[in-house]
Amino acid sequence: MQLRATVHGKVQGVWFRAWTRDTATNLGLTGWVRNLPSGDVETLADGTREQLEEFILRLWDGPPLARVTDIRSEWSEADNDFTAFTVRR
Known part of the structure; x- marks a missing residue:
């Protein structure tokens, strides 16, 4: 499964991306997280439901x-071949 989520609130400048990477890695997920110009954070993660x-x-x-x-989320079938969970800039 794949989850794309946009996280709203005070989520930039508070180590949210690094925390998200560590959390995803601990859960065994692959994908990425990045800041958006709007001040939100977007993440795309692959794993089990x-x-x-x-x-x-x-x-x-x-x-x-x-x-x-x-948090706004969209679910879909995984269509990526990620090998890790990374922070994108």
């Missing part, structure tokens, strides 16, 4: 300084 559902739950918490107000 259960792994991705846990990932969304953890995204709501984020790192200590983050304040997540909304």
Whole structure:
């Protein structure tokens, strides 16, 4: 499965991307995370449905300084061949 999520709130400048990478890696996910010009953070993750559902739950918490107000998500079949979870700039 694949999950594309856009995380809204105070999510830039609070180590959200590094935290997301570490969280995804710990869950066994592959994909990426990046900042958007809007101030939001976007992530694309591949894994099992259960792994991705846990990932969304953890995204709501984020790192200590983050304040997540909304998460918009889209589900699809995985169509990438990622080997790790990376931070994109």
